[in-house]
Amino acid sequence: MGNMIKVGMADLNVCRYPDNLTTLGLGSCIGACIYDPVTKIIGMCHYMLPDSTLIRNNQNIAKFGDTGIAETVARMEKMGALRSRMVAKIAGGAQMFAVSAGAAASATMKVGEKNAEAAKINLKKLGIRLLAEDTGLNYGRTIEFYSEDGTLLIKAVGKELRRI
Amino acid sequence: MAKRELDKLDDLQYDVLKEIGNIGAGNATTALAKMLNVKIDMNVPRVELVPFTELPDTFGSAEEVLAGILVQLDGDIKGMMMFLAHEESAHHLVNALMGQASQEQTGFSEIEQSALSEIGNIIIGAYLSAMSNLTNLKIVTSVPYIAVDMAGAILSVPAIEFGKVGDKVLLIETQFGELDFINGYFLMVPELESYDVILSSLGM
Numbered sequence: 198m199g200n201m202i203k204v205g206m207a208d209l210n211v212c213r214y215p216d217n218l219t220t221l222g223l224g225s226c227i228g229a230c231i232y233d234p235v236t237k238i239i240g241m242c243h244y245m246l247p248d249s250t251l252i253r254n255n256q257n258i259a260k261f262g263d264t265g266i267a268e269t270v271a272r273m274e275k276m277g278a279l280r281s282r283m284v285a286k287i288a289g290g291a292q293m294f295a296v297s298a299g300a301a302a303s304a305t306m307k308v309g310e311k312n313a314e315a316a317k318i319n320l321k322k323l324g325i326r327l328l329a330e331d332t333g334l335n336y337g338r339t340i341e342f343y344s345e346d347g348t349l350l351i352k353a354v355g356k357e358l359r360r361i
Numbered sequence: 362m363a364k365r366e367l368d369k370l371d372d373l374q375y376d377v378l379k380e381i382g383n384i385g386a387g388n389a390t391t392a393l394a395k396m397l398n399v400k401i402d403m404n405v406p407r408v409e410l411v412p413f414t415e416l417p418d419t420f421g422s423a424e425e426v427l428a429g430i431l432v433q434l435d436g437d438i439k440g441m442m443m444f445l446a447h448e449e450s451a452h453h454l455v456n457a458l459m460g461q462a463s464q465e466q467t468g469f470s471e472i473e474q475s476a477l478s479e480i481g482n483i484i485i486g487a488y489l490s491a492m493s494n495l496t497n498l499k500i501v502t503s504v505p506y507i508a509v510d511m512a513g514a515i516l517s518v519p520a521i522e523f524g525k526v527g528d529k530v531l532l533i534e535t536q537f538g539e540l541d542f543i544n545g546y547f548l549m550v551p552e553l554e555s556y557d558v559i560l561s562s563l564g565m
Binding site for chain 1: 413506507509517518520
């Protein structure tokens with residue numbers, strides 16, 4: 198059995214079989230998981246905000262969808278993964294607090310949705326196919342990403358385990 | 362107005378923020394004790410600059426189930442205020458208020474969630490009104506929003522909001538409780554500019 202490597206908030210990591218990656222308690226953030234089935238190299242980025250170009254303080258590249266996903270892919274390539282073989286799965290992007298109205302409120306609260314969109318845009322830009330997603334709704338998720346076959350296991354409070 | 366760097370707050374400024382937390386939480390605890398008609402103790406608040414990545418660890422683990430009530434702040438102080446309680450404490454709170462044992466084994470029914478968010482609303486309101494009196498600042502609150510979920514997931518909301526400007530959150534954490542009966546935390550996440558407003562209002 199390999200290690201289960203923890204990826205924190207605004208953090209990213211890559212590894213190869215038999216090691217696996219996990220991130221705990223994803224809320225409105227996205228866990229973007231990328232997999233190369235031949236080399237069994239996987240990468241995960243737990244980013245918080247969709248777009249680094251909209252934020253002045255953007256040194257932490259793992260905090261943003263655009264720079265975070267690009268960096269994850271770059272690190273996987275450095276380890277020997279091939280971009281053309283990479284596939285992706287994403288989870289998270291929940292709206293944790295139900296908000297009824299108010300323009301200012303909804304902009305803050307809808308960041309989950311924007312985060313999920315950002316994953317799709319940036320994966321497409323990098324030419325990586327999105328195989329599956331478990332995003333949106335209003336609950337948190339813990340995810341485990343397995344390098345053996347690219348399975349993404351999703352746990353949520355009071356819900357059945359899900360595999361995508 | 363010179364903008365204060367959050368990383369460079371001095372001891373005195375920390376103490377002031379701590380004292381504000383203390384007074385606010387004292388008022389909130391009194392409101393709660395009156396509402397439930399029980400005696401509740403509280404501890405001295407902890408004021409700390411925490412990297413948001415470590416925020417969930419404050420509550421045990423990122424997977425610890427919490428009930429979180431969130432209110433958005435507007436007016437002179439902008440930001441978010443949260444009241445957080447472990448699931449078990451939240452059940453105690455609701456049961457004490459409703460005067461009956463919960464029917465639910467896990468989670469909360471709709472009426473319980475509504476009761477819980479109202480409890481949160483009242484004690485956050487008490488916290489803020491003390492703060493408002495002290496600083497002479499106007500604070501407008503939104504309606505309360507509630508979520509019962511993993512700590513990491515709930516805290517991602519203020520973390521993201523704060524993540525737009527920095528990598529750290531000023532945590533004003535007050536724990537109160539009657540033995541193990543009720544334990545709660547306040548999390549005040551003012552926007553960066555609002556620290557200046559708060560400290561300036563007190564002549565700092």
